Amino acid sequence: MSRTVDKDRVVIRIAGDSGDGMQLAGGRFAEATAVFGNDLVTAPDYPAEVRAPTGTVRGVSAFQIHFASRDILTPGDTPNVLVAMNPAALKSNVDTLESGSTIVVNDDAFTKRNLVKAGYDSNPLEDGSLTEFQVHRLPMTSMTVRATEGIEGVSSRDAARAKNLFALGVLSWMYGRPLPVTEEWIEQKFAKHGPILTANLAAFHAGYNFGETTELLDVQYRVKPAALPAGTYRNVDGTTAxxxxxxxxxxxSGLPMLFASYPITPASELLHELARQRRFGxxxxxxxxxxxxxxMALGAAFGGQLGVTATSGPGMDLKAETIGLAVALELPMVIIDVQRAGPSTGMPTKPESSDLMMALYGRHGESPLPVVAAATPAHCFDAALEAVRLAVDYRTPVILLSDAFLANSSEPWLIPNIDELPRIDPRFAQGPNLDDDFLPYLRDERLARPWAIPGTIGLGHRIGGLEKEDGTGNISYEPENHARMTSLRAEKVEGIAQDIAPLEVDHEDGAELLVLGWGSSYGPIKAGVRRVRDRGGKVACAHLFHLNPLPANTGEVLRSYRRVLVAETNMGQLSRLVRAEFLIGAESFTKLEGEPMLAAEIEHEILERL
Amino acid sequence: MAVNTHNHMSGNGSGSDAATFTKQDFASGEETRWCPGCGDYAVLAAVQEFLPELGLPPERVVFLTGIGCAGRFAYYMNTYGIHGIHGRAPALATGLAISRPDLSVWALGGDGDMLSIGGNHLIHALRRNMPIKILVLNNQVYGLTKGQASPTSAFGKVTKSTPFGSEDQPFNPLALALGAGASFVARTVDRDRRHLTQVLRAAAEHPGAAFIEIYQNCPIFNDEAYAVLTDKDTKDAFQIRLEHGQPIRFGADGERGVVQRPDGSVAIVEVADVGEQDLLVHDAHCADPSRAFALAHLSQNVSAPTPVGVFRSVVRPVHGESSQAELQAAHETVGPAELDALLHAGATWTVN
Structure with missing residues (x-):
């Protein structure tokens, strides 16, 4: 009989060949974990190649999940448990493990051939190199094949492919995950493939039962549900959100959406997700x-629709001229940049938040626009709504910054009450706005111009990229008019500062250091600050959800701390911005490894400064 | 949409209103600023005069233009319009037409705009058969930037950017459009108002993407490039009128004609040599584009007798047509309850 050990939090990393179904197994474990009621954050990590050479380190695909009985903020710095489906998966991850961690391997995959492919001279399971870890050798492939024997229509190849579900079964037993969530999913997913359904269910149950009956795994862990705020939750990744x-x-808003996009990693998933939503118009x-x-998005916006386009860095380069046109036309439009490591093609699947300066300034001429950044996977929902709100209210293109980490990572989302969602009112122009005339650039109190859509009688107008006369929108090369229009466009965007939440500080009495972040550094910063505080350190943190304009109180907040540390996964773009904007000596912590920041790194940076 | 609009959803320029409109209803009154003698004036006048025929009020017509002399066209129309960026009018038009099938959407640009910087959008709008009318004002030169070679400039053409003569072969715009799968392909000439209007009418009636190449004279940088097609003395000898169902013949007395050779190519012949019965009978509705392609290659750059008219007009599915009703219905019926269900889709759990 195994013992049960209580744990506050666990980080599991499940790794295998990119064809081994690691993302699927990880995703299902996350779903069961979410339904069980733990707080969690996940992070997939896969190669850019669709099928990198099998068995090699380059072809390893991994999925990490951090779950806990309290609220957590990151996918975890280092795994407590590594599931390695082959030698390459072990090799590429073992260095990240702390002494005493658990390793579960698919023993069947540790053949001489696979060891060579992974670059091992000797079998690490037998040469004593893993003595500091708890190693469990499970013949997953052969047990899966045995479990599926006799199922008609299932080849031994099909059977072996179900080994990821065997691994999922083992993990589900180890952490007491509810079975029905996974069973129902398998039944739905393979409903049309009877034999495969049966084989996958058999593999999953075999793994679970193996954990329960064998003495190989002597410990079952219990991570109790987290005490999250009341409400109904679901697990979402940033793309879905x-x-x-x-x-x-x-x-x-009542605005039909036109979403126009060109395939690009890691934004394509959003294209796929929205392409399925015809029933929402x-x-x-x-x-x-x-x-x-x-x-196309801009053309739809002219027609009175919600025009949205999404891409990643290289696509942003190409869209720049059109975004500038949208600035001049002053039409609502949302541009989503799911950032990835650059420059150029860079590392398409790897996260990096290095497009901030491009979002702010990456167009010719003076072309200011609002920039919103999502902070966590679930926050992508709010950030998308906010981007649309600002676009519609201010008749402007808005750039929404996400990144590869947010897009693929998942966490529980407290599903909002739809009555409490922000009101977005298109306020289409209905008739003349100056006596009997219609002036397409006559501004309202927000400095926003009327949105008059084709088909509206008497409001026909022509607008374009050429500089426009204030009010009439007619072409104008008048020097003073250009100066005035440049100011008006800038003031309109600056004015948004009065219409967004002030910068909120997570302050602690006695703190002289403020850690400032934006985008996906939210989780690691919060977690790092928490660790410092647990050790008695005094530190404050704040996070920017709007990068242009900055919240009205930003300068005041930053100046009220003796030191400001800006943490971001670029060469210090926000730190340069706040230095220039507020004349403060902001310090910078940067990371450019194509990996998210770790809480431990933030903790270290803070401790160095206390 | 709760705005003050004419409520027609009949689609892309094929509607008709009880009210009648005149040329003046489509003229914005803005001062036209093309060079004196520019062919763009003739095109503008023909378009403004033709549009009332659609029976659509000006607010349901939209002109989207690119950069270049022709790009100014949008400002002179008393319709809705955008003077966009270089080459992108077909993409702007695609976004607008797909989301507003009640509008008549026209995209207009020059040869540099549509065939060089915007070539990709042009071929894909044609491939998709978007419900837009695309007018390419081809003067074989860059005008607004003051006289560089364009993608339709003749090989060897001396321009400011090709002082030793262009080393590039020009595009054959009609062949390009046919190759992209265009369902409607036509060519006309700025100085022939009647023919131009006929072609505009045929394009407007076409239920999909219509590609119209308009030979347009640039009096400053490439004057009289098409003179042989329009001058009284040469017109009959150089203009080959394509009319659906008619044998293709031309010349003052119809003494010359076009035959198709066994290898599929076409050639100009003396009618007396072959007999009228052997002349090619023009079939614009032929499903196979090969013959239209052969006709498009009959001349390059007006150096020989040149066909004008509707080369091809076939009906095939229009992008967005099949999903329009479903999306419209979805948009009208989806409300808070459906949204709430969507947000709660998949596995959920409740914390008390």
């Missing part, structure tokens, strides 16, 4: 290129 936010904005068009996608 973004899609839901856009759809919510479309439904509540979402029209998706896969454009011929990035420039076309932006223009």
């Amino acid at each position: 973004t899609a839901l936010g856009l759809i919510a904005a479309s439904v509540t 979402v029209r998706v068009i896969q454009a011929e290129d990035e420039i076309a996608a932006a223009n």
Whole structure:
């Protein structure tokens, strides 16, 4: 009989060949964990190649999940448990493990051939190199094949492919995950493939039963449900949350959505997600290129729709001219940049938040626009709604910054009450706005111009990229008019500072150091600060959800601390911005490894400064 | 949409209103600023005069233009319009047309705009058969930037950017459009108002993407490039009028004609040599684009007798048509309850 040990939190990393179904097994474990009621954050980590050479370190695909009986903020710095489906998976992850961690390997995969492919001279399971870890050798492939024997229509190859579900079964037993969540999913997913369904269920149960009956695994862990705020939750990744936010904005505003996009990692998933949502009136068009996608969204905006385009860094380069046109036309439009490591093609699947300066300044001429950044996977929902709200209220293109980590990572999301979602009112122009005339650039109290859509009688107008006369929108080369229009466009965007939440500080009495972040550094900063405080250190933190304009109190907040540390996964773009904007000596912590920041790194940086 | 609009959803320029409109209803009154003698004036006048025929009020017509002399066209129309960025008018038009099938959407640009910087959008709009009318004002030169070679400039053409003569072969715009799968392909000439209007009418009636190449004279940088097609003395000898169902013949007395050779190519012949019965009978509705492609290659850069008219007009599915009703219905019926269900989709759990 195994013992049960209580744990506050656990980090599991499940790794295998990119064809081994690691993302699927990890995702299902996360779903069961979410339904069980733990707080969690996940992080997939997979190669850019669709099928990298099998058995090699380069082809390893991994999925990490951090779950806990309290609220958590990151996918975890180092795994407590590594499940390695082959030697390459072990090799590429073993260095991240702390002494005493648990390793579960698929013993069947540790063949001489696979060891060579992974670059091992000797078998690490037998040469004593893993003595500091608890190693469990499970013949997963052969046990899966045995469990599925006799199922008609299942080849031994099909059977072996179900070994990821065997591993999932083992993990489900180890951490007492509810079985029905996974069983129902398998039944739904393979409903049309009877034999495969049976084989997968058999493999999953075999893994679970193996844990329960064998003495090989002597410990079962218990991570109790977390005490999260009351409400109904679901597990979402940033891609899903973004899609839901856009759809919510479309439904509540009454604006049909046109989503135009060109495939690019890691933004393509959003294209796929929205393409399935015709029943919500979402029209998706896969454009011929990035420039076309932006223009299609803008054309739809002119027609009175919610025009949205999404891409990653390289696509942003190409869309820049069109975004500038949208600035000049002053039409609502949302551009989503799911950032990835650059420059150029960079590392397409790897996260990096290095497009901030491009979002702010990456267009010719003076072309200011609002920039919103998502902080966590679930926050992508709010950020998408906020981007649409600002676009519609201020008749402006808005850039929404997400990144590869947020897009793929998941966490529980407290599903909002739809009555409490922000009101977005298109306020289409209905008639003349100056006596009997219609002036397309006559501004309201927000400095926003009227949105007069084709089909509206008497409001026909022509607008373009050429500089426009204040009010009439006619072409103008007048020197003073250009100066005035430049100021008006800038003031309109600056004015948004009065319409967004002030910068909120997580302050602690006695703190002289403020850690400032934006985007996906939210989790690691919060977690790092928490660790310092647990050790008695005094530190404050704040996070920017709007990068342009900055909240009205930003300068005041930053100046009230003796030291400000800006943590971001770029060469210090926000730190440079706040230095220039507020004349403060902000310090910078940067990381450019194509990996999210770790709580431990933030903890270290803070402790060095206390 | 709760705005003050004419409520027609009949689609992309094929609607008709009880009210009648005149040329003046489509003229914005803005001062036109093209060079004196520019062919763009003739095109503008023809378009403004033709549009009332659609029976659509000006607010349901939209002109989207690119950069270049022709790009100014949008400002002179008393319709809705955007003067966009270089080459992107077909993409802007795609976004607008797909989301507003009640509008008549026209995209217009020059040869540099549509065939060089915007070539990709042009071929894909044609491939998709978007419900937009695309007018390419081809003067074989860059005008607004003051006289560089364009993708339709003749090989050897001396321009400011090609002082030793262009080393590039020009595009054949019609062949390009046909290759992209265009369902409607036509060519006309700025100085022939009647023919231009006929082609505009045929394009407007076409239920999909219509590609119209308009030979347009640039009096400053490439004057009289198409003179042989329009001058009284040469017109009959150089203009080959394509009319669906008619044998293709031309010349003052119809003494010349076009035959198709056994290898599929077409050639100009003396009618007396072959007999009228052997002339090619023009079939714009032919499903196979090969013959239209052969006709498009009959001349390059007006150096020989050149066909004008509708080369191809076939009906095939229009992008967005099949999903329009579903999306419209979805948009009208989806409300808070459906949204709430969507947000709660998949596995959920409740914390008390």
